[in-house]
Structure formats: structure tokens, C-alpha cells
Amino acid sequence: MRYFFYLILLLVNFQTSAETVNFVEIKILDKVSSQTSQLKLNILEETKFENLIIKALKCKNSEFDDNPEVTAYIQVQDITIKNNDQVFIFNGWTFSSSPSIALFDHPVYDIWLTKCY
Secondary structure, three states: OHHHHHHHHHHHHHHHHHOOOOEEEEEEEEOOOOEEEEEEEEEOOEEEEOOEEEEEEEEEEOOOOOOOOEEEEEEEEEOOOOOOOOOOOEEEEEEOOOOOOOOOOOOOEEEEEEEEO
16 A cells, blocks of 8 residues: 555655646748747747747656757747638647657748747
């Protein structure tokens, strides 16, 4: 019974440490002007950047030190698009080491994940 209690305590500790990520840092490239901007997003809050509304729902740093990986679930809306059929221009997981896995396709902007903290 004592080991079961320690296991539960360990799991609760792990879950609370995984939830301490409060911010997501992304870089945005304006393909027209070739300007790069760095943006800090609060988890679960919408942030407006030019014509985009960006919201990070979850972010996680890898637990392996030899090859660090950052993953985040991000939603992006383009406020210039008035088509109600497409709410988000991007809605999914993105990876810092491989941004092309989950392709963010926009004619003006490129977004890539840099870190969680």
C-alpha cells in the first residue's frame, strides 16, 4: 500500500511539473518584407500579430537532453479571410526541430516554434 501511495505522489508530481509551462515563443517571418519577429504567447490566450490571431493551447519540452524537442499545439486565424467554412488557417501540433511536418501554409507569413517556458 505504501508503494501505491508513492506511485500516486510521483504521478501527481510529474503532472504538475508538466503543466508549469506558461509561455510559448515563436518566430514569424513576413515573406513580403523579409522581417522576422519574435513573439511570446501566453498559453490559452489569443495574441494578435498583424492580420493573424494566434493561440497556443499546449506546449511541451522533451524529456531527453541529447536531442531537445519542443512541441506545441497552436491555432492560427487570419482575420482578413471572411470565409466562414475555414475558421483556422492552422490548427495542430508543431515541432521545433521539424516545422515542415505540420505545415503552416500562408501567403505572407511563416511561423515556427522556438521554445516553451
